[in-house]
Amino acid sequence: MPQKQTGRRLSNIELEERAYNIRRHAIRMAAVQGQGYIGQALGVADVLAVSYFHALRYRPADPHWEGRDRFLLSIGHYAIALYAALIEAGVLPEEELETYGSDGSRLPMSGMAAYTPGMEITGGSLGHGLGIGVGMALGLKRKRSDACVYNLLSDGELGEGATWEAALSAAHHRLDNLIAIVDFNNQQADGPSTEMLSSEPVTDKWAAFGWLAQRVDGNDMAALVAAFDAARRHSADQPRVIICDTRMCKGVPFLETREVTHFVRVAPEEWDKALEALDAGRPQ
Amino acid sequence: MNAPPKTRLTTSAMIASIAEDDQETTSAPFGHALVAQAKARPEIVGLSADLSKYTDLHIFAQAMPDRFYQMGMAEQVLMGASAGLAREGFQPWATTYAVFASRRAYDFIALGIAEESLNVKIVCALPGLTTGYGPSHQATDDLAMFRAMPNLTIVDPCDAVDIEQAVPVLAGHPGPVYMRLLRGQVPRVLHRYDYRFQLGKAALLRDGPDVLFISTGLMTMRVLAAAERMEAEGIARAGVLHVPTIKPLDTTTIQAAMGTPGRLVVTAENHSIVGGLGEAVAAAALRAGVVPAGFRMIGLPDAFLDAGALPTLHDRYGLSVTTVVEQVKGWM
Numbered sequence: 001m002p003q004k005q006t007g008r009r010l011s012n013i014e015l016e017e018r019a020y021n022i023r024r025h026a027i028r029m030a031a032v033q034g035q036g037y038i039g040q041a042l043g044v045a046d047v048l049a050v051s052y053f054h055a056l057r058y059r060p061a062d063p064h065w066e067g068r069d070r071f072l073l074s075i076g077h078y079a080i081a082l083y084a085a086l087i088e089a090g091v092l093p094e095e096e097l098e099t100y101g102s103d104g105s106r107l108p109m110s111g112m113a114a115y116t117p118g119m120e121i122t123g124g125s126l127g128h129g130l131g132i133g134v135g136m137a138l139g140l141k142r143k144r145s146d147a148c149v150y151n152l153l154s155d156g157e158l159g160e161g162a163t164w165e166a167a168l169s170a171a172h173h174r175l176d177n178l179i180a181i182v183d184f185n186n187q188q189a190d191g192p193s194t195e196m197l198s199s200e201p202v203t204d205k206w207a208a209f210g211w212l213a214q215r216v217d218g219n220d221m222a223a224l225v226a227a228f229d230a231a232r233r234h235s236a237d238q239p240r241v242i243i244c245d246t247r248m249c250k251g252v253p254f255l256e257t258r259e260v261t262h263f264v265r266v267a268p269e270e271w272d273k274a275l276e277a278l279d280a281g282r283p284q
Numbered sequence: 285m286n287a288p289p290k291t292r293l294t295t296s297a298m299i300a301s302i303a304e305d306d307q308e309t310t311s312a313p314f315g316h317a318l319v320a321q322a323k324a325r326p327e328i329v330g331l332s333a334d335l336s337k338y339t340d341l342h343i344f345a346q347a348m349p350d351r352f353y354q355m356g357m358a359e360q361v362l363m364g365a366s367a368g369l370a371r372e373g374f375q376p377w378a379t380t381y382a383v384f385a386s387r388r389a390y391d392f393i394a395l396g397i398a399e400e401s402l403n404v405k406i407v408c409a410l411p412g413l414t415t416g417y418g419p420s421h422q423a424t425d426d427l428a429m430f431r432a433m434p435n436l437t438i439v440d441p442c443d444a445v446d447i448e449q450a451v452p453v454l455a456g457h458p459g460p461v462y463m464r465l466l467r468g469q470v471p472r473v474l475h476r477y478d479y480r481f482q483l484g485k486a487a488l489l490r491d492g493p494d495v496l497f498i499s500t501g502l503m504t505m506r507v508l509a510a511a512e513r514m515e516a517e518g519i520a521r522a523g524v525l526h527v528p529t530i531k532p533l534d535t536t537t538i539q540a541a542m543g544t545p546g547r548l549v550v551t552a553e554n555h556s557i558v559g560g561l562g563e564a565v566a567a568a569a570l571r572a573g574v575v576p577a578g579f580r581m582i583g584l585p586d587a588f589l590d591a592g593a594l595p596t597l598h599d600r601y602g603l604s605v606t607t608v609v610e611q612v613k614g615w616m
Contacts, residue, residue: 113400120371125395131361132396135368135376138353142329143372162360162392169361173353 010053012221016283018088019049019221023251023278025084029100029107031271036101036109038274039255039264041081043185043219043246044152048085050224051150051181055232060090063117070136072121072151074129075183079111082119082152091118127160129153130180134169137178137239148232152181156188158199164209170239171210179231180211180241183218185248189262206241218244252277293593295416301469302414302502302594309469310444314407315343317451318377322348325455327375331355333362339379339409340467359389366404367396375403375455382408382423382464390429397460398435404460411440411464411501412554413584413601418591424584428559430462431531437483438530439463440501440554440561445474446528449481457483464501473505479526486527486534488541495522495612496541496576499552500530500561503582503603507552510608519613523547530561535568542569548578550612554603557583580615582608 010018022045030036051071052058058068073082080100086092092106099105106116110124121132133151140147157163170178184202186192194200206213212234216223224244231240249255249264252274258264266274303309322328322344331353336342345352355362359380366376378385385393385408397404408423415421430438437459441447447470454461477489489504490511497507504526511522525541527534542549542565549569551562562581569576584601598604602611 121367122395122399125391127360128364128392128396131364131392132368132371134361135365135370136372137368138365139369139372139374142369142374162364165358165361166364169355169358169365172356 012225013283015049015053015221015225018053019045020251020278020282021088022048022081022084024275025087025094025097026080027271027274027278029080029083029097030266032098033101034268035263036080037077037263038080038266039187039248039260040078040183040185041084042250042252042255043248044078044081044183045084045251046219046221046224047152047181047183047244047246048081050221050228052085052089054225055228056150057147058089063091067145067147069147070120070149072129072133072136072149073111073119074121074123074126074151074157075154076110076112076122076124078152078154079107079109079119082111083107083116086116086118092116126154126157127162130163130166130170133178133180134166134173134175137170137175138173140177148177148179150179150181152183154188155182155184155186155193155199156196158182158202159197167206167209167211174237175239176234176237178239180239182241182243183246184243185246187248187260187262202243206243210238212236212238212240213243214241215243215245218246219250251281253281293596295591295593302466303469303471307471310472311469312340312343312467313444313447313470314451314465314467315340317448318344319347321452321455322351325375327373328455329353329369329374329376331362331366331376331378333357333359333380333384335380335409338381338467339407339465341377341379359384360392363389363392364396367392367400367402370397370402370404375405377405377407379407379409379465381421382411382426383421385462386423386426386429394433398433401435401459403458405454405463406461407463407465409465409467413589413597413603414466414502414554414594416592416594416597419588422589424556424589425559426464427530427553427555427561431559431564435460436531437461439483439528440530441466441481441528442501442504442526443473444470445472445479446481450528453481453483466502471505473508481528484529484532484534486525486537489524489526492521492523494520494547496544496547496549497522497524497552498527498538498541498549498561498565499524500527501554503552503554506603506605506608509605510612513605513609514612519609520616522612527561530564533564533568535572538565538568539572539574542574542576546577548580548612548615549576550580550582550615552582552608555583556586557581558586578615580611582611
């Protein structure tokens, strides 16, 4: 089922500007707490920019609009990245980023549906998102809706058996309204994902499971746009996956080259430096 | 004179009925009740993890094939997809065996369904000790696990009457439910009593001054028979308080019934004595300062149980009518 594209298509330069803003929101949020999954947020910002400013249909003032495309974040600790995207998309007010991770905030450290407008599911226990996505995609078909379900998952999450149950299920039920996005930053809690529990050759695995599988540089805007377009325009009745190779801390060179870990340590005085470094590379 | 040939009891087939030979039964009460509800409620859909035939959901699948999803042998996505369908406004009824829902899919029920209070009904066959296949299939711990899960309503029906009456009530109850299921040829018992299933309510089926059974699930039919036998044999006159809803527990009715002086209170459940009805009742009584003349728990031991024929196992572990009577006699 090829999917409709609505609205004006943003240029790649405009999308890069959005990605820059998402990175900036994320750094400002992390600075509030003095910590956060900033490495992942910086890495996945381009993917989120293409999702929210090229692919998804939604109404910022009405996060529950029935006709919206659903964006499921199964990686709960990436909440900082999604909040940044939702702020940039106008779903959340920018001033709210000051509350990130604070008591009473709508922006908890791990993403939960009950807390945040635009957060479709509760993630965090990894391996849940794709299965819920299968159910939502089945439900949308029952309702004869042409809305799509997007699920952002991580490379580490491919170690969860439940992800593969859901992958089988999506193909079995011919869910052409389901698009999985794998953020492949090759980093998880104890080290590189490929050294923890390798999912390689990852594209072949998804293809063998019956998915239209693409692998792209997840920090290359043109490549991302092309992959999302191909996934959306594909006519076969199968689910689609875009595996995005991303670079942790992308956009802040001194963090990119630091020994990168799952939970990037940033000294208190470095947050302003990070913003300056990001600004220096701002798209012209 | 030749001795009569000894009947050899064999391990009950997975789909064996728990009904006694002379017991009145209804076939697949859950499946038929769900079909009736689904006619009135277009939002109802059914899902199973390769166990529709063994959970009576095949009746629904045959009647409404376009509203049935075969999810295959994949309990995690069964629960995840049920959560997703509920998010889209449907009312999924998901079936599997109780062991698989509780032990394998727990996280997916907890975070995907219960944490969000989604309108998913989880209906599971082979609760407690209702198969002779051994620990792999005996859900002796499901109530303990699910009682600890916030937002989840838990129902353990006694018989076909209870199931038929519970299904429409649960369909009208917004929120997640775990129901233990008796399937196949299911005994009919409760129509002989002035009984109506009410969610969250315990029901006094008979009264007696010496013993009060507080029971749930199939043990209610066992203690009803035990009470009749004890009365006939002059052992004791026993009341039976049936507690079909394990959570939320009807503590008001339970505390009031336990407050009647001079009675031995005996809880009876088809579940481990750890974390089930008995402990919940004890806690409810102590919290209210109610101390009965005596308190005993009939239930499965804290152990992985044997394989074998169900009647043998029910005798061995104290769930049969005869062993219930013997146990109470010993406590009198």
